[in-house]
Amino acid sequence: MSIEQPRAERHREIEAILEAKGDGVVPTRDLADKYTVLGATSRETYANWLTPIEEHFVCHRNDIPDAEADSWTISLTGQVEGSLTMTDVREAYPRVAVAHTMECAGNGRGQHDPETGSVQWGYEAAGTAVWTGTPVGSVLREHGVEEPDASDERDDRWLTAIGGDPSEAGDVFARSIPLSKAFEDCILAYEMNGRALPREHGFPVRLIVPGWYGVNNVKWVEELRVMDSMVTEGSLDRPGVHAHWQQVSYRIHPRGVDPEENATVETVDTWEGIEGAVEHPYTFDLNVMSLVGTPDGETPVVPNDDAVEVRGVAWAGDDAVERVEISTDDGETWADAELFGPDYTGAWRLFRYEWDADPGTHRILSRATDELGRRQPERISGPDAWRDALEADAYPWNDGGFAANAYRPNGVTVEVGNEAVNEG
Ligand SMILES: Nc1nc2c(c(=O)[nH]1)N[C@H]1C(S)=C(S)[C@@H](COP(=O)(O)O)O[C@H]1N2
Ligand SMILES: [Mo]
Numbered sequence: 262m263s264i265e266q267p268r269a270e271r272h273r274e275i276e277a278i279l280e281a282k283g284d285g286v287v288p289t290r291d292l293a294d295k296y297t298v299l300g301a302t303s304r305e306t307y308a309n310w311l312t313p314i315e316e317h318f319v320c321h322r323n324d325i326p327d328a329e330a331d332s333w334t335i336s337l338t339g340q341v342e343g344s345l346t347m348t349d350v351r352e353a354y355p356r357v358a359v360a361h362t363m364e365c366a367g368n369g370r371g372q373h374d375p376e377t378g379s380v381q382w383g384y385e386a387a388g389t390a391v392w393t394g395t396p397v398g399s400v401l402r403e404h405g406v407e408e409p410d411a412s413d414e415r416d417d418r419w420l421t422a423i424g425g426d427p428s429e430a431g432d433v434f435a436r437s438i439p440l441s442k443a444f445e446d447c448i449l450a451y452e453m454n455g456r457a458l459p460r461e462h463g464f465p466v467r468l469i470v471p472g473w474y475g476v477n478n479v480k481w482v483e484e485l486r487v488m489d490s491m492v493t494e495g496s497l498d499r500p501g502v503h504a505h506w507q508q509v510s511y512r513i514h515p516r517g518v519d520p521e522e523n524a525t526v527e528t529v530d531t532w533e534g535i536e537g538a539v540e541h542p543y544t545f546d547l548n549v550m551s552l553v554g555t556p557d558g559e560t561p562v563v564p565n566d567d568a569v570e571v572r573g574v575a576w577a578g579d580d581a582v583e584r585v586e587i588s589t590d591d592g593e594t595w596a597d598a599e600l601f602g603p604d605y606t607g608a609w610r611l612f613r614y615e616w617d618a619d620p621g622t623h624r625i626l627s628r629a630t631d632e633l634g635r636r637q638p639e640r641i642s643g644p645d646a647w648r649d650a651l652e653a654d655a656y657p658w659n660d661g662g663f664a665a666n667a668y669r670p671n672g673v674t675v676e677v678g679n680e681a682v683n684e685g
Contacts, residue, residue, distance in 0.1 A: 266430065267294035270324045275299065278319055278461050285315035290371075290381040297321050297461070300385025304673065308554025308572045310602050310611050312388035314454055319461045320365045320386060322506075323426035323434060326481050330465040333425075335449070338498065339486040340418070343404045347465050350449055354395040354403070359448055359471050360608035362389045362576045366474040366511055366544035370662030372670040373641055377662035384552055384671050389574070389608050392469045394450035397443045397485070406487055409441040416441060417525045421492045422468045425483035432502040436477050437491040438470055438545070439529060446471045446607065449482065471607025472579035474531070474544040474664070476511050490524035507543070513659045514541035515647045531578070531664055532635055535657065537648060547578030548666040549637055551585055551612070551629035558673040568615040569677075571598070576609035577631035584630040585612040591624035592639070592669070598627070618677045625675055628668040637668045 274297045275288050285306075286299040300318045301307075330347045337343040345353075364387040371381035397420070402408060409416040420443040424434035438447070450469045451458050458464045463480030470477040488496065494504040504522065512520040513535060520541035527538045532549070534542025553573040556562050562569050571589070575582045581604075586595040602611035612627070630636040642650030642658045650657040656667045 268324070268429070271295070271297050274325060274461070281459065281461070282315045285313065286318065289385065292378050292381065295322060296380050297325075298380045298382075298386075300382060301388065304552075304557040304559070305554055306388070307384075307552040307574050310389060310574070310609070311454065312390055314390070314456065314459060314462075317363070317388040317390060317462070318365065318386045320367075320380070320475060321426065321461075321480060323424070323428040325460055326425045326427060328425065328460070328465055328481060333465045333483070335466065335482055336484045337400075337404055338484055339421075339488045341401065341404045341406050341485075341487045345400065347451070350395050350466055351451060354399040356393065357396055357448060358391050358393045359446060359469060360389060360391050360603065360605040361469050361471045361478075362387065362547065362607065362609045363475050363478060364547055364550070364576070366476055366663045367661070369641075369665035369667070369670065372665060372667065373658055373662045375644060377660060379662070386475070387550075387552070390453050391455070392448060392450040393452035393455070394448040394466070394469065397447040397449060397468070398445070400449070400485075401444065401487070406440075408444050411441065417489065419488050419491050419525075421486040421488055421497070422479040422482050423484040423486065423497070424479045425481040428501075430502070431500065432505045433497060433499065434479060434506055435492045435497060435503055436479050437488070437507055438473070438477055440487065442470065442473075442529070472576075473546050474511075476506065476544060493522050493524060510661065511544045511663060512541045512661070513544065513657070513663045514661075515657075516644055516660050518660065535648075535664070536651065544664050546580070547576060548664050549575075549577040549580070549582065549629050549631040549635055550666045551575035551627040551637065551668065552671055553625055553627050553673050556625070556673065556675045558675055561676040561678050562618060563678045564618050564620075569618045571614040571616050571625060573612055573627055574609040575600070575612055575627070575629040577629065579607055581606070581632040582610050582629050583632045583634070586628050587614040587616075588626045589616055589618070589623050591672070592626055595628075620677050620679045623675050623677060624672050626668055626672040637666050640667045640669045641665055
């Protein structure tokens, strides 16, 4: 399919983003030269709760649209009719803010062995920002869409958000989320960390789906469609390829498989899907993950009388993080870290651990467990294990390298010096 072509504009976009963000981000290797991809430069990004715009990763496939806020509109289609200007979006509804940990579903792809194609992310495609905007539920309610009843499991309506990013190949960037999630906490965001939404993050307006993988958070939203199913091929009122980003890409499956289209799924909990509830799972809510931010492994640690603070972040999508454990001896022994700081659904938590560091070289690992008792697996399996990997404390190697959350590849090696250097 022509969707697989390299893209010329990508290099110019990357230059412009580097200009805007400075050295907080760095381009990530993309084997096929297709994506605009930059990740956090420094591990220390993960020692802080709020990710500055300058350090927040960027990931998209098509060209950034030449958008002007004055003329931008969002059409409401399918089981709803209407159109919103940016003035409507900003002024006709409540103004709210949500905290959201954005993580590309391809984060950790570069840790797969054998290598999978595409963008070779390590752990740098994650960040937490505060997004300001309009509740999607307020817009839909105002336009006559009946709010899903939380107790009605059979409400299979979906909201499909479509990006206005032009594609040479004619593929439409369309992603569907259950209407219940849209009403629950999703927003149409026009500010990021209190500043106007930067163009590479979706100016003038993007969808924020708190705690769900980056791909669901459609940038440059130009259409919201209420439907009886997820987007399937041919289900939109426009030319082009409709369902590539929902039904083909961003699906978790072994080698040599073409996943089938589904109208709906048993669960939108990605981990439940991986455990077997969904045949070739979609990347919806975030799997449990953690990262050590400091020590960052770059600067040697000089122990003073005090212990060394190991600090980082842990997240679990729209589930809560229950526990974070730290090992300072490459996984031989583990101790509990303390969770602290802001606690919002959909955003990561800070953790800290007081480490009595002896001189020498140490490998520090962190592993988190979510409120449903699901712990990060140790490593990514080989290519043939698929679901059997889970039994061996491994994450299933998958063809697209999606949703990996193994802890061992994200460890950090730290040098501890002999004694405090007298800097006077
Ligand atoms: N319209 C549109 N929205 C998009 C994309 C895209 O290619 N087009 N990329 C998605 C992916 S794969 C990710 S990981 C997030 C990244 O958001 P960020 O660049 O603001 O960090 O945007 C998502 N939204
Ligand atoms: Mo992504």
